[in-house]
Amino acid sequence: MEGFQSRPDLVISIDFGMTCTGVAYCNVATGSDSVRHIQRWPGRTQANENKVPTLLVYPQDSATPSSWGFLAETAQEASGAGYESREWFKIMLDEDLLEQMRRKSSEPNKVPHIHEVEKWYTDYFRYLYRTIEARLRGELASRWEDANIEFIFSVPTTWKPIPTVERFRKTISAAGFGSCANHTASIGLTEAEAAAVHTARSMPGIFKENEILFVCDVGGGTTDLSVFRVKNIHGSSLSLEQIDVVFGATIGAAQLDSLFEKEVLQRLQHADRLQPMGLNDINQAAWEMRISKEYQNAKCDYGSEESLMDTETFAVRIPKLDRGYVNRDYAISDGDMYFQRDDLKGFFDTQVSKLFDMMDKQLSRVRQKHPTEQVSHLVLSGGLGNSAYVQHCLRSRYASGNTPHSNAHNMQIRIAPDPQLVVCKGNVADRVQKLKTGQSVLGWRCSRASYGTMCKILYDPYDPAHQGSKTEVDPLDKKTYIMNCIDWFIKQVKPFDSLE
Incomplete structure (x- = not known):
């Protein structure tokens, strides 16, 4: 799958995410070094969408999905009994984590087995591959099958090369990536490395020679933190030298959503005992409230300037609950459950605390290796990295002179351009620069293993x-x-x- 030597016509990068998946590309055959991304997806052809939902819907007792992505979102909302949705399954490819979920679950028989997760991956990537081909075949002078195409994937730092990354390779291969004679599929930069490349290319003017730069990609399920030294700012292309291994942790929006779902489930169970609600499956109702637009919007807005103009409460519809149901003890009225917006603070703070711990450890490691140097920049990317509240917390701790770390007194906190697209765009940009100049943006890297x-x-x-x-x-x-x-x-x- 990775043995091809000739210059590619098309370089395509896929950032498979917990909630959404992005695809960036560059038509190298035209001489362009412009990195673009797919914005038209099945089910949203009349609108521009930067990413497609990582979502499948299966008819019950069927091994074949009936829909995916935006089409599955519509099907999920419209369908009742007889359909099952599969989402938030990215981290489940790590079998150790999957078994940990099984041990902690109150219903372990409902936690999938690894072969089921592999099947979801392959099904999703099959749909993605067909869409990429349909959208990009018109970019080529030759047939899709004959063109030299490189597919580059990124994986979380927390995944072990064996067996998790190899399992990932198997699923993308089974889905069709790299199946044509002139196509290759490979694992590219980690998510934090790719974010660093995109940031360096997009914002070269903010960096100075030899500055130390932290890049933190806080996504849906995992967070990657990497450390670089800025090099060659006066040359033809800025480059980065990695000075420590990438740190990875299971910090992200999905963990925050799990805490919300747990709170909702407890309220539903207590309310149902006090006053029966008539719901067939309370666990399913809590899950649907977790993925509801009302909650997701409140979460994304929390801490932003716009949220200051919002009401102090927000409501989430309880699926299939009679509109006449009222239970004041658990803030349920007219079929909705009500929340104080600041109820979200505790959920955010749990993830922010883990992020602080990760940052503190990395700052200590850098101080031990480079005791006389300062960390000049922290660049945030990813969905949760784009949260105004997370940004505020990081600025309060590290950028206000209150930091306990002597090497972070002047650290500037910046938001990566296109924070949700940095990973797929960074992988393409790095490959294109290497083709153009023979030099990667990441001139030196640190291996996580020997x-x-x-x-x-x-x-x-x-x-x-x-x-x-x-x-x-x-x-x-x-x-x-x-x-x-x-x-x-x-x-x-x-x-x-x-x-x-």
Whole structure:
């Protein structure tokens, strides 16, 4: 899938997200280095949408989806019994996390098995592949099947190369990516690295030579934090040197939504015991309230200037509840459940606290490695990174002179351009620059693992390190060797040239 050497006609990057998925591309064959993104999606062809929902709907007892993306959103709203939606499943490809969810669940039999998650991935990517082909085949001078096309995917830092990333490769391959002779599908930069590339290309004027830059991509399910040194600002293209491994954690909007869903479920259960509501499935009602537009809008607006003009409360419709139902004890009236907007603060603060912990650890690591230097910038991207409340919290802690870290006294907090598209655009931009100049925007990277090959070392009886090692005599040259050694060609944390 990744063996192709010739110059691509089209470079396409896919950012598969917890809630939505974005696709960016560059038509290299025309000589352009402009990075564009798909905005017309099935079900929204009359409007521009930067991303498509990561959502599938299946008829009950059917292995084949009936709809996906925006079409599935409509189907989900219209359908009642007989249909099942599949969403928020990105993090479930990590089997360790999936088993953790099973152990914590009050209904473990409802937590899917890994083969089911793989099936959802493959089904979703099949629809995505067909849409990408339909939208972009007109960009090419040759047939889609004959064109040289590179597909680049990003994955969360929290995923282990084996088995999770390999499992991801298997699903995209099964969906059709890289299936044509001249097509390749590869894993590109991590989400934070791609965000850094897009930011560096879009805002080169704000950086100075040798400044240290933090990039934090706070998405739907995971957060990546990476550290870079700015290089070559006076050259033909700004470049970044990674000075530490990327940190990853399960921090994001999905965790915030889970806390809201838990609160809703508790209220529904208590209200139903006090005064029966007549709902067939209270758990399903809580889930639908979690993904409701009323709650999602309140969450996205929380902490913004616009929210200051909102009412102090917001209401979320309780699905299938009679409009005449009233239960004042649990703030239910006319079939709606009412919330104080500041009820959301606790949900946000749980994620913000984890973000602070992640930032503090990274700042401490940088101070240990570079004790005399300051971190000049923190760039935020991703859906939750675009939250006004999250930005306010980070500024209060790190940009107001109150920070406990001596190397962050002058740190400026900035928002990445196109915060929800930085990952897919960054991967395309990095590949296009490499094709154009031979140099990646990320000139040096830090590996999260060590890589080497098994070897044998000639035994030296005078070397103290060789004392006590198990040896064997090679029958070919009759010399004594230490067996099962490893020759490391990439060492964890140590920077390496990304072109090597």
